[in-house]
Amino acid sequence: MKRFAQLIQQLELSNKTNDKIAALVNYFNHADDKDKVWVIALFTGKKPKRPIKSALLKYWAINITETPEWLFAESYANVGDLSETIALLLPPAENTSDFQLHKWVEDLHDLEGKDDETKKEFILSAWNKLETQERFIFNKLISGNFRIGVSNKMLVNALAKQSSLDSAQIMHSIMGKWNPYEITFHELINGIHVNTDNSWPYPFCLAYALEQEPEKLGNISEWQAEWKWDGIRGQIVKRNGELFIWSRGEELVTEQFPELHFMIDVLPDGVVLDGEILAVQDKQVLSFSTLQQRLNRKTISKKQLEDAPIGFFVYDILEYEAEDFREEPLSIRRKTLEGLIGGLAESPVMISPVINCHSWEELAKLRQTSRSINSEGIMLKKLTSHYHSGRKRGDWWKWKINPYTVDAVMIYAQKGSGRRANFFTDYTFAVRDGENLVTIAKAYSGLTDKEIKEVNGFVTRNAIEKFGPVRTVKPELVFEIAFEGIAESKRHKAGLALRFPRILRWRKDKKADEINTLEDLRQLLQSTL
């Protein structure tokens, strides 16, 4: 388990994706094959069943270390993690162990159904032959998740790099159904258990932001206008009787959205749809913050299914009758789409409606109403356009509505990276809450180089405190912050979180006592719910 302990340590120490991938590749190059299978299982949330409750682990640790319960609580508060607190509290191990990760997992599995005394004996003896970092991991194997910032995509990229296999294929393989106790590493990444021919998605066609007057695009009759939805872009793939849902982040998310599984019976084989995964109720799109409750969940509760029901608004069809359909013009693709699923009534899957408009002026007016239906503006697609791979200028445009704004004061600053490494470019902003300032957002971009230098000088002269790389500065500089949405948040002190905050402009004309209040934002939040 030493190698795995080392991997966890390396993954924790870096915030850089490249470093993490390098650590993973290095691990997959050297580790035992059976261990690798378990690492993939653990990182993708395939947890082994818990043989022992965490409360028991804590109880035994308190017992053998003779630590008063309150002192354990104090220690836990300082450390912030139960598995780690126990690992640190225990006396140094008297023995060592060369057991590999899979051996520990299997031994823990065998404890299932044994009495507490047997379990205790096993755990205590394990603790006594593991170093602190190994003990921490051992405790995590029993009690919790490995939250170490490795996304499925990152894991897949590392595996692809290490094995020279195609990453979409590996994604399908590891997201498929497999049993870590039975499958070999080779079988797993080669997808013996799945048919990767069935799952592969197409690259998404993306749009540039419209920065000119729409009139310059020519006659509106050459264009198809649709609402721009604020959800998760996705593809539904149906081939050979199997259904797959991919997210824009090239992750397979089929299991996360059971509401869409009925499409397996609706769609014929050889169809790929492009669309938006949204929270939808009675055909109405709900806010992004509602959708968020359903994202990146390993399991979904009944309540979440009820509170945030999922729908799929279809934009396009990329494969039809098992043929690549992307070279057909949009008008034909749209007709085909309507013929295929236009008849679906009372279904969470519907074609994203086309906005019928006869003039740009009329469309501009409609655009202003976007927010009332939780849309973030309008998409303009040329009726003759193909479905391009990636971003291409000219055929597709996003014409978004203006963002929300708030005036806030800068209270923390941190140096940037890369070209901006020597300047304070990352700022944290606060609004007023009675006598206090409460932070609402962190933002990086949006200032000119000249302004950055100016702010940098201010930070250097007005730094009050230093916490690691962060400076607390005198609350004096006011900025207008633009953002796309607002949601309740228990994690932030303000009780709310802004979506996509960025600096719109530096309000040199405003003083810190003229900024917005938390109450202003709360009212905005209420009005969007």
Next chain:
Amino acid sequence: MALIEFTKRGIYCKQGDFYIDPWWPVDYAVTTHGHSDHVRFGNKYYLCHTLTKPIIKRRISEDLNVETLEYGESIIRNGVNISFFPAGHIIGSAQVRLAYKGEICVISGDYKIEDDGITTPFEPVKCHSFVSESTFGLPVYKWQKQEVVFNGIKSWVSDNIIQQKTSVLIAYSLGKAQRLIKNLAGGIPIYVHNSIANLNEVIIDAGVKLPKTIRITPETTKDELQKGIVIVPPAMRDSRWIKNLAQPVTGICSGWMQVRAHRRWQSADAGFALSDHADWPGLMEAITATGAEKVYVTHGFTAAFSRFLNDAGIEAAEVLTKFGQEDDEENKVDLVDQNENK
């Protein structure tokens, strides 16, 4: 009557009319060691260990009026007998023993139990009352033997050199830096920042043997540094200078690095739990050895630690100090170093 009281200016001995590590200017300041949160500018007289004298003169001002004592030596001030005993914290660090009419009180300053190979090792002193720090006064803070930590640092450095990375260790320029130098020397060349090199000179002049290090100058090449170990003070941590090195990776040497959350929060590339403070078993061992009837707890986890002592039958009280609520010098910006860089 008690020998010490806790005032706004710091620990005060009324019978002798002097302060121990005061944080506001006083007439007579008994100084446990040279860290900036224990010795301030502006006192009329300072009393410290012989080795601390050149350090505080270098760091604060050449004009200080300083009297010195060796370990075990004593002087009488207004009838109070003051003597110094090794605290094992950093070079020149002392526990202050006060004796008056049969009553004995010891103020630990900062201390550690483990012999770090360069500081005179900690020596327990019998007393009636004992003022102890508790920087790491929670049972999750148990240090590994320093050999283990140093082996960890050495293998980190070797890996970095192979991968063409530059190893930069962040360490307080007084104490931690010399401990690293002493224990890492002998193979890979050690390059030190100006402020550390200056202090090293003072320490060597005072008669302490330190392994050879190389002062970093504008002429030092990136290639040389990449193949060596670079030691810089905390103030340099986010500096442009480090960012411009060849693939720099930073390692923080501090007791706080024991805990993952602290390691991640510090955004360093590596954390090594190496402390000049006593760990939990160390604090318990030291306190038991004094045989004190009354323990005053300062600096750190004062509430938890004093409660534990009381429950264990040792009368203890929590004392708030000006710096008690902060992380101590291990994480604080070294203002003296910063000034020296200019």
